[in-house]
Amino acid sequence: MKKKSNVTIHDLARQLGVSSSTVSRALKNHASIGEETTKAVKRLAEELGYRPNFLAVSLRKQHSTNIGVLVPHINRPFISSLVSGMEQAAREAGYSVLISQSYESHDIEIGNASAFFNSRICGLLVSCATETTKYDHIQQFKESGIPVVFVDRIPEKEDCYQVMIDNREATFKATEHLIQQGCRRIAHYGGPPQQLMYRQRRQGYIDALAKHGLPFDENLLLTANKLTPEEGFVLAEQALSLANPPDGIFAANDNTAVSTILYAKSKGIRIPQDLAIIGFNDDPVCTIIEPNLSSVHQPGVEMGKMAVKQLFNILDIEITDVPKITILDTYVVPRASSVRS
Amino acid sequence: MKKKSNVTIHDLARQLGVSSSTVSRALKNHASIGEETTKAVKRLAEELGYRPNFLAVSLRKQHSTNIGVLVPHINRPFISSLVSGMEQAAREAGYSVLISQSYESHDIEIGNASAFFNSRICGLLVSCATETTKYDHIQQFKESGIPVVFVDRIPEKEDCYQVMIDNREATFKATEHLIQQGCRRIAHYGGPPQQLMYRQRRQGYIDALAKHGLPFDENLLLTANKLTPEEGFVLAEQALSLANPPDGIFAANDNTAVSTILYAKSKGIRIPQDLAIIGFNDDPVCTIIEPNLSSVHQPGVEMGKMAVKQLFNILDIEITDVPKITILDTYVVPRASSVRS
DNA sequence: GAATTTTATGCAATCGATTGATAAGTAATT
DNA sequence: AATTACTTATCAATCGATTGCATAAAATTC
Numbered sequence: 173m174k175k176k177s178n179v180t181i182h183d184l185a186r187q188l189g190v191s192s193s194t195v196s197r198a199l200k201n202h203a204s205i206g207e208e209t210t211k212a213v214k215r216l217a218e219e220l221g222y223r224p225n226f227l228a229v230s231l232r233k234q235h236s237t238n239i240g241v242l243v244p245h246i247n248r249p250f251i252s253s254l255v256s257g258m259e260q261a262a263r264e265a266g267y268s269v270l271i272s273q274s275y276e277s278h279d280i281e282i283g284n285a286s287a288f289f290n291s292r293i294c295g296l297l298v299s300c301a302t303e304t305t306k307y308d309h310i311q312q313f314k315e316s317g318i319p320v321v322f323v324d325r326i327p328e329k330e331d332c333y334q335v336m337i338d339n340r341e342a343t344f345k346a347t348e349h350l351i352q353q354g355c356r357r358i359a360h361y362g363g364p365p366q367q368l369m370y371r372q373r374r375q376g377y378i379d380a381l382a383k384h385g386l387p388f389d390e391n392l393l394l395t396a397n398k399l400t401p402e403e404g405f406v407l408a409e410q411a412l413s414l415a416n417p418p419d420g421i422f423a424a425n426d427n428t429a430v431s432t433i434l435y436a437k438s439k440g441i442r443i444p445q446d447l448a449i450i451g452f453n454d455d456p457v458c459t460i461i462e463p464n465l466s467s468v469h470q471p472g473v474e475m476g477k478m479a480v481k482q483l484f485n486i487l488d489i490e491i492t493d494v495p496k497i498t499i500l501d502t503y504v505v506p507r508a509s510s511v512r513s
Numbered sequence: 514m515k516k517k518s519n520v521t522i523h524d525l526a527r528q529l530g531v532s533s534s535t536v537s538r539a540l541k542n543h544a545s546i547g548e549e550t551t552k553a554v555k556r557l558a559e560e561l562g563y564r565p566n567f568l569a570v571s572l573r574k575q576h577s578t579n580i581g582v583l584v585p586h587i588n589r590p591f592i593s594s595l596v597s598g599m600e601q602a603a604r605e606a607g608y609s610v611l612i613s614q615s616y617e618s619h620d621i622e623i624g625n626a627s628a629f630f631n632s633r634i635c636g637l638l639v640s641c642a643t644e645t646t647k648y649d650h651i652q653q654f655k656e657s658g659i660p661v662v663f664v665d666r667i668p669e670k671e672d673c674y675q676v677m678i679d680n681r682e683a684t685f686k687a688t689e690h691l692i693q694q695g696c697r698r699i700a701h702y703g704g705p706p707q708q709l710m711y712r713q714r715r716q717g718y719i720d721a722l723a724k725h726g727l728p729f730d731e732n733l734l735l736t737a738n739k740l741t742p743e744e745g746f747v748l749a750e751q752a753l754s755l756a757n758p759p760d761g762i763f764a765a766n767d768n769t770a771v772s773t774i775l776y777a778k779s780k781g782i783r784i785p786q787d788l789a790i791i792g793f794n795d796d797p798v799c800t801i802i803e804p805n806l807s808s809v810h811q812p813g814v815e816m817g818k819m820a821v822k823q824l825f826n827i828l829d830i831e832i833t834d835v836p837k838i839t840i841l842d843t844y845v846v847p848r849a850s851s852v853r854s
Numbered sequence: 855g856a857a858t859t860t861t862a863t864g865c866a867a868t869c870g871a872t873t874g875a876t877a878a879g880t881a882a883t884t
Numbered sequence: 885a886a887t888t889a890c891t892t893a894t895c896a897a898t899c900g901a902t903t904g905c906a907t908a909a910a911a912t913t914c
Binding site for chain 1: 869870871872873
Binding site: 519521522523533534536537538541565566568569570571572573574 | 899900902903
């Protein structure tokens, strides 16, 4: 009895002396199956613990109920929230989520996309690797009619479904916040400029300076290819050893902002009095570091859910009239690292 | 041309004027297919961009190459590392990872398990919900010959494949570390005792006290059902408002340890002089909080990889003679929150 | 040259569910 | 009684790949 006891539609058919098509239809309450028969089929199905074989269904229907998720890493606060939201929304609708990590490598991303393609996912959610600038590996999905939704990290000029935030506006608000706190020389840590997101973040910074009549000083614009904590220390040292150092720093992520706080403190620089700092992401560390780090909050779980909703919309599973490009709200969370009261 | 251009084995067969069985065999370098034919098949397959349909393969072979992963949450540092390791090891072998979150709810866990069962996963990796004490929903997999590996959160008395750490030993070392730092009244924050893991962690604490001849005081044993940061404040208040307060705290996770540091600091209690603290997990916050939090490091990514390796071992995909129960090493990471020099 | 072995390939069933076309049985209409 | 209309259920093909068995052709042996 401890054997592969997988009951199929045929087993039910045999035991009831009907055809398997009848069983199939009965289970779906098809109108052309008699009430009696339907009831009998359902009773036996329940009794024997019948479970439809999704593989068979998918093969027949030409698509699975698995959604592919392609992200750079999953063990990062923001991304794991993103994935969490995706999983939640997908599962509520009876779909599953397949994940893969590119580790920011374009080649790995291509390989993972290929694997997803072969396993006939019903849709793809992507947050691109930093390296990625070509999208042939994504194109194959579109060509096969498999919907693709880009999340957070959006391709340069592709016409595609997107769920994102307004990076420019978000950083505009963050920079403006520093200005309102009295900062006059604000530095910005930017990410790799080949990525649209980081260029947008830089633009918001520049726009905010312009709006408030502050000069743009190239020396205050620092970039790193990876915004890791380690890199944060390098950036902090660069910024703070300038002949004319900044009185405020807007970092494109929290990692580097945290490192800057640590570095500044070690140099006896007072935060926020001498140096106000704001980060981006609103990671959990923000409320741990002292002083607590101000940051721009972006709704990770929500973005994940929206991406799935977008996908379902395209698949006509749940028509909710989602616009092709969804932009979710961000807001500045002012904390002790920047609030001078 | 932008249509579903999915090339099948039959398309290749037709174009080459051979049967689809020949194509199938040729693609797998079957010995009984002529060299010429094999080459021709492969060339055309390459040319037309043939991709095997995993759904069809899986249906035929009676199992997919998808591994189901059942965890309480994915947006937690330790678990996301666990999942990251699983994904990595799985993908290297050409397998994919399906994830689902139980949110610590037994009912949701059952539902997710059921979905996995229907989609014919080839194996299951589980880290149980706190609520879970019955394992019928897992049993169905074993009965169907689908291997199950438990990770980190292990069932009480089931005979099963496991990848875990020695919780008792880990907490023994952590407690001993505090004792070596001069602590004589050590409190312990425990998790829900219905979960084996937390009972083991408590036991290690008790054993360490015993070994060093320290009295066990029930008042110093505090438990919470959820070891959240909020709950950490509650525990901290309880511990520190005792008539005879502790001089050391060993918390069963980092969240509550961090809250305790924050709380203690707000009360003017010096860390580690007045109160030494050590947590568990070695989350990223440990090096952010000040003073840096000592903790017990457990290898999340490694555990994830091991779990997959264990699965492959059972599936005879890669025989590595992994023991049924794998116990990975942990070590104490001493930091400023507990080191009195 | 006949018998036997080897090499290379095809046939057809199978995995489990779905679905358009079709048939059998009963009831209603003329 | 014959025709039409329903109701209910079956047949058989299909999705794409795999595989045991059969077979045709070529090569080898006696």
